[in-house]
Amino acid sequence: MVVIGAGPVGLATAAELTRRDQEVIVLEQGQAPAAAVRQWGHVRLFSPWSEVTSPAAVALLEATGWSHPEPTAYPTGADWVRDYLDPLATVLGDRVRTGHRVLGVARSERDLLVDSGREGQPFVLHVERADGSMQRLLARAVVDCSGTWGAPNPLGAEGYPAAGETAAVDRILYEMPDGEADRDRFAGAATAVVGSGASALTALIALTSKPLHTPDSHVVWVVRRGTVESAFGGGELDELPARGALGTRVRAAVDARLIEPVTGFRVTGVQEQGATLALLATDGRRIEGLDQVVGATGFRPDLSFLSEVRLNLDPRLQAPVDLAPGIDPNLHSCGSVQPHGHDVLAQPEGDLFLAGMKSYGRAPSFLAMTGYEQVRSIAAALAGDLEAARAVELTLPDTGVCGGAGLFDEEASGDGGCCGTPQGPESLTLTGVAGSAR
Template sequence: MAHPVVVVGAGPIGLAAAAELAERDIDVVVLERGAAPAAAVSAWGHVRLFSSWSELVAPAGRRLLAARGWECPAGDRYPTGAEWVSEYLEPLAAALGPRVRTGAEVVGAARSGRDRLVDDGRDREPLTVHVRLADGREERLTARGLVDASGTWATPNPVGGDGLPALGEAAAADRIDYRVPDVGADAGRYAGRHVAVVGSGHSALTALVGLASLADDAPGTTVTWVLRRGVIGDTFGGGTADQLPARGALGQRARRAVEAGRVRVVTGFRTSAVQAQPDGRLALVADDGRDLGDVDRVVALTGLRPDLSWLSELRLELDPTLQAPVRLAPMIDPNVHSCGSVRPHGVAELAHPEPGVYLAGMKSYGRAPTFLAMTGYEQVRSIAAAVAGDRASAERVELVLPESGVCGGSGGYDGDAAGGDGGCCGPSRSAPEFVELTRLAGPR
């Protein structure tokens, strides 16, 4: 009996990979660290996506669910993370049945009987995947292949401006949030307080808009936006000229909050220390000596990074800057590309010197901040074809991206809904919009 392919992470891309493999009658096991499928997406369930249903359902997932009588949600509707989970990801995990195991954290992977130094017989041995269960027990699975779709959700970047935690950051962890805040459910955490938002991406803009709205209703709430860059520049996006309307609208809402004085902006501030003050509040100290004091809470939205520690015994070929596969890195470098200019890709760009090992989904993008759901679905389609020995299909591109692109950035809060009709199996009748996939792949 052939060993299964192990997929790490039961987020959107991991479940799509399992559906592709199952459709080809390949034995597959999905290992999810969380207590339920798509645990990471559930964690930001209050955020509305910038992508409509027509871009959020994987082709193989749609076929598997359609055979069970599932109907696509309205294609032009923009779901929240919670809706994406309840209306699609949970049903898909249920359709995959016992192939999906939750409460199973992958803590290591290697070539069976060979550490990374050993060449002799390496290509003849299967992989071994080390798993720690929720109750503390350990297991070893033998696998013919490994698809790491664990994402980057579990490893947010720190407040520190040099990529490492600022001095005192760990000690202040109880007052630092590394996720987009739910200012509805957690209003008491922020109302009447001074909140510093660190970061310049769409997650930070989403937080600013939500906190500025809270400040309108909760006197004494103040918001400071801490930017590492020297000027705001194009941080707000293209406004009405933006090809992605939801992205432009979010940027304009943030701009209005700043121009109205509801958000104070501090630029060129690279945090080197987080200091506790005598009154229990915090002070952020920049590397140039500037001091931002009297801060009650810090919202750090400075990006995410891949956890590569459990892959240390496998021979990976990663770009030294992005920590993405070397053949993919030039295509996704944020200094060169927007997500709309990244062409579809598959097994040729995702393969490593270790046979049968692939990084997929947001994990494959390393530290690059933007990722497209449809791109991830094409990745795992190609990988599944390669595992099945169908090289022609693996090397063929079966995805046509919309010209304007669909990529990173979180949307608005629940209540900022966009609606429409049409099925997710058909074309969207509105312009494609941003979806943040830095938070889509579930934790291991």
């Protein structure tokens, strides 16, 4: 069996299959396990250690004398790698193959069109290795845990890069600002953060805290919604306290005029104006005088290497159709997900599963413990233990809010109240002090 991606959920899948005496290989395109997590190692998780370790992985690790980190502490990405993911990859040994990029998955000797004999054929993975050579690898089953990190959503309101966005890419960061590595880039700069999820809140906190925040700093928060109120989250009602604290801190920064919210702004262009940038909206407004932009607009799954296998995905979320209604941000953002396992995640090919963050498609509410339960069920099904595979139990912490994140148009009231959008185009130019955009 082949697992694509050696991130937290991919390694947990291998641990589950290994515990059930199944042969498994994990293919990771990065040069080290958990390559994506390493890229945001400076960011602290809002889930504690007790919720970011897989039971199957813990069992494997403890057999080697490993000790579980303090359950109530909150790791950074770097902590997660050093104290859990690297040791787990070491225990899994040569089952984990780094520098192996999957370019395609298919049924052996069958393309997408061919029906005849399809179900009886093994999967074949077309793999590019670090030295540039190609490998054709046969598999009984494939679990795609490749995540979404490598495919950030662009700034453009229609899902495509805004005009000028690609040309200005050197001044747009699609990751979280790092207080040390990015000091020269952001300290004292005029920065727009585009987005309204947890990543946007994290970026806003970094940009309004030392060392990135200085008396000369300017931070504009650009959202499509008619108000930022729902973006603050559930605060004390959030069952993940650290997640609730994100919104509380950003609200305080907005109240202190360290952040200038700009609402109802749907980006259509990024314009270079000499030493500065301007963001252009579909309604004609402009935000001028920017030095940098942080794109915190979410991620999307890379489905390109699955073009020759048959998928059954929701047309909006690009998530498995049976999972999509429970995670669709157009409907809710409650954080409560119905129990789901192998049967919900399976694709029409049979023994092909999307798991982990990739299973959520474009939905933003994935938690590590969701993925760990998913792959426990998948591994049980692949090992023939259908009773265990069906016994899925999953209770996720509530966010404390239940608003349809995708319904930014419907938020607006007819009389231009707190959720209303501006009545006409205006320009916003950053000037002398934080919060002075007009």
